Amino acid sequence: MSLEIKKLEKSYQGKVVFNEIDISIKEKKINCLLGVSGIGKTTLLNAICGLIPIDSGDISDFKNKSFSFIFQEPRILNWKTVYGNINFVLKDIYDKNHADVVTKKYISMVGLPEYANYYPYQISGGMQQRVAIARAFAYPSEILIMDEPFKSLDFKLKKNLMESFINLWDKDRRTVIFVTHDLDEAVCLGDNIFVLDESMPSFIKKEICIILPQNERLSDHSILNNIKIELADSLNI
Amino acid sequence: MKTSITKKPSFLRYEGIYTLISFLVLLAAWKVVSVIISSEIILPSPEDTTISMLKLIRTKEFFIIILSSFQRGLLGFIISFILGIFFGFLSGLSRVFRRIFEPFLSVIRTTPVITVILIALIWFKANNVPVFASFLMAFPIICTNVIEGIDNVDQKILEMAKIFRIKKSRVIKEIYIPSLVPFLAAAVSSAFGIGWKVVIAAEVLSQPKYAIGTSLQTSKIYLNINDVFAWTIYAILIGYIIERIIRFAEYKTIKWKKEK
Numbered sequence: 001m002s003l004e005i006k007k008l009e010k011s012y013q014g015k016v017v018f019n020e021i022d023i024s025i026k027e028k029k030i031n032c033l034l035g036v037s038g039i040g041k042t043t044l045l046n047a048i049c050g051l052i053p054i055d056s057g058d059i060s061d062f063k064n065k066s067f068s069f070i071f072q073e074p075r076i077l078n079w080k081t082v083y084g085n086i087n088f089v090l091k092d093i094y095d096k097n098h099a100d101v102v103t104k105k106y107i108s109m110v111g112l113p114e115y116a117n118y119y120p121y122q123i124s125g126g127m128q129q130r131v132a133i134a135r136a137f138a139y140p141s142e143i144l145i146m147d148e149p150f151k152s153l154d155f156k157l158k159k160n161l162m163e164s165f166i167n168l169w170d171k172d173r174r175t176v177i178f179v180t181h182d183l184d185e186a187v188c189l190g191d192n193i194f195v196l197d198e199s200m201p202s203f204i205k206k207e208i209c210i211i212l213p214q215n216e217r218l219s220d221h222s223i224l225n226n227i228k229i230e231l232a233d234s235l236n237i
Numbered sequence: 238m239k240t241s242i243t244k245k246p247s248f249l250r251y252e253g254i255y256t257l258i259s260f261l262v263l264l265a266a267w268k269v270v271s272v273i274i275s276s277e278i279i280l281p282s283p284e285d286t287t288i289s290m291l292k293l294i295r296t297k298e299f300f301i302i303i304l305s306s307f308q309r310g311l312l313g314f315i316i317s318f319i320l321g322i323f324f325g326f327l328s329g330l331s332r333v334f335r336r337i338f339e340p341f342l343s344v345i346r347t348t349p350v351i352t353v354i355l356i357a358l359i360w361f362k363a364n365n366v367p368v369f370a371s372f373l374m375a376f377p378i379i380c381t382n383v384i385e386g387i388d389n390v391d392q393k394i395l396e397m398a399k400i401f402r403i404k405k406s407r408v409i410k411e412i413y414i415p416s417l418v419p420f421l422a423a424a425v426s427s428a429f430g431i432g433w434k435v436v437i438a439a440e441v442l443s444q445p446k447y448a449i450g451t452s453l454q455t456s457k458i459y460l461n462i463n464d465v466f467a468w469t470i471y472a473i474l475i476g477y478i479i480e481r482i483i484r485f486a487e488y489k490t491i492k493w494k495k496e497k
Contacts, residue, residue: 049400067400075397079415079493088411089401119493139401 001027003065003143003175005048008057012043019201020057023194030169030176030214032190034183034231039202041179045145048177068141070149074128076120082107082131083116089139106138109171110164126157130164137168146178150185162188166214183231187224188217195234206234281463289467298447305447307475309364310436313371314429321376321424325383335384346377354439366443367450371432378428379421386420387413419494422487426480433476 005023009016017040025031033041046052048059049067068089076085086106090099107116110130112123120128129149136144150158166189169176180186186193187210195206208227210217217224264283271282281289293299328335353373357366390413398408440450449472456464 051396051399066402069397069400071393071397073393075393077394077412077415079418079491080411089403092402092404092407121493135401 003027003061004058005061006058008044008047008059009055010040010043010047010057011055012040016201017043019203021201021203023204025061025175025177026192027175028173029191030178030189032186032193033177033179033196034186034190034193034235035181035196035202036198036235037181039196039198039200041196042147045147045177045179049143049145062143065143066139066141067143067145068136068139070129070132070136070144070146072148072151074120074125074132076128076131076135078120081117081119082112082123085120085131086135086138089135093140102138106134106168109137109168110134126153126161129153129161133161133165133168137172142175144174144176146176148180148182150180150182158185165189170215183228183235186231187227189214193231195231198236206231278460278462281466285463286466286470289463290470293464293467293471302447302449302452303471303475305445306367306436306440306449306472309367309440309445309448310371310429310433313368313436314375314432316368317372317375317379317428317432318425320372321379321428322383322421325380326387328380329384329387342377342380345373348373350374350435350438354435354442357439358443363443363445367436367439367445367448370439371435374435375428375432378431379424382420382424383417386417389420390416419491422483422491426483426487429479429483430476433472433479437472 003025005021005025007020007022008018009020010018023033033044035041043052047054048062049069050062077088080088083103087099087103090102093099094102104113104116107113110133112127112130112134115123115127120131123131133149136146150161153161162185178185178189190208191210193206193208193210194204195208196202197205208231210224210227212223267280267283271280274280277285324338328338350370354366354370357369361369394412395408398412403411437448437450437453440448441454442450444451444454449468453465453468456462456468
């Protein structure tokens with residue numbers, strides 16, 4: 001099963017970003033869009049979740065879908081605690097008790113139970129991003145969109161967060177669209193990797209499928225080296 | 238990390254010693270200058286002023302005077318607070334309204350205080366002149382801060398709320414209002430401070446029966462400079478106490494904000 005983006009055309013600030021692009025997003029998989037910065041990856045995501053209109057094409061498969069989002073920055077509310085931030089997105093859809101149960105569950109799943117009543121300024125940036133990840137999974141969306149959520153984190157923290165992410169994802173297997181410019185992130189997390197060309201307008205230059213389960217990749221990614229070389233070639237790096 | 242949680246804000250921490258030093262320096266300087274000048278009519282000594290303060294507090298009108306002035310300040314403040322938030326929200330959310338409203342705000346902001354008081358003397362009764370003057374001084378401060386607060390609501394947070402399909406009413410309650418609170422808190426303390434000073438200035442000219450301003454003026458006319466100083470110190474004390482109370486309330490409401 002897949003969700004189709006068909007012949008999508010989109011201009012942004014007078015430039016044609018995508019010209020009749022086709023992408024087939026696999027359901028219940030991690031779909032990775034890999035490409036250099038500034039080729040309109042965020043524009044594509046915004047179009048998919050309906051934040052901005054498209055010029056032409058068909059993305060009707062995404063219409064009426066619910067989305068949760070993990071952004072580059074945590075985008076959590078400074079005036080709410082860890083608990084409050086996750087509860088914030090659940091209050092409209094669940095009754096009070098259920099929202100409470102779900103909130104607590106996801107706080108534990110990202111390893112922050114002792115920090116439930118802490119405000120964002122009292123925890124580190126990495127922990128804040130963990131809250132954002134928990135919030136995205138706690139919200140019962142059909143599609144999870146991730147816009148470079150590990151950018152500007154150091155290596156250790158990145159690995160750490162990727163492990164938390166995989167743990168959560170393994171349990172619910174929802175459709176993920178993951179945008180990154182980082183080769184390692186792509187091969188560690190992606191089931192399908194779409195390489196976007198650096199030209200403007202951009203197009204899908206290559207599509208790679210990795211069958212190895214994610215939790216086996218993080219421990220040893222030597223097997224992935226060939227894939228990495230292949231991807232690096234197509235990215236011209 | 239843990240220490241920052243238990244750390245109290247500066248005004249609650251034991252820093253009284255510095256305040257004491259600065260107070261003593263001021264007192265010493267005052268004493269020295271008053272000895273040099275040695276004229277009670279130009280600059281009374283700290284002791285004489287203290288004696289006047291003690292005399293004043295024992296008169297039966299003292300608390301009526303203080304409360305009357307405070308009441309005027311509070312009334313002016315409350316009116317400007319309510320109207321400031323109302324017009325601030327309108328200008329913050331509607332471009333058109335802001336365009337039309339902004340010139341009015343500039344006029345109010347730049348009108349000399351004394352003009353406001355003089356006009357108010359013609360329009361209002363003695364008791365209400367200070368209220369009107371302090372309202373007009375505090376209103377633009379509240380209004381401007383509310384507008385600024387609305388402008389500063391994080392667009393990225395609003396986008397997040399949109400993606401997670403948060404209800405509009407909750408976006409107002411849980412995003413707009415909390416974002417506004419720090420701006421409002423800043424506005425409240427400066428609006429009250431300025432309002433309080435204007436109340437007393439207006440009282441000097443409008444002469445309500447019970448008022449700090451009236452007492453100041455009467456003391457001046459009788460060349461009772463000790464009392465002028467004594468009343469001034471009471472006015473400062475009241476302003477100071479109110480500011481502390483506002484700060485404390487601010488600390489209680491914005492506990493999520495990082496201590497600087």
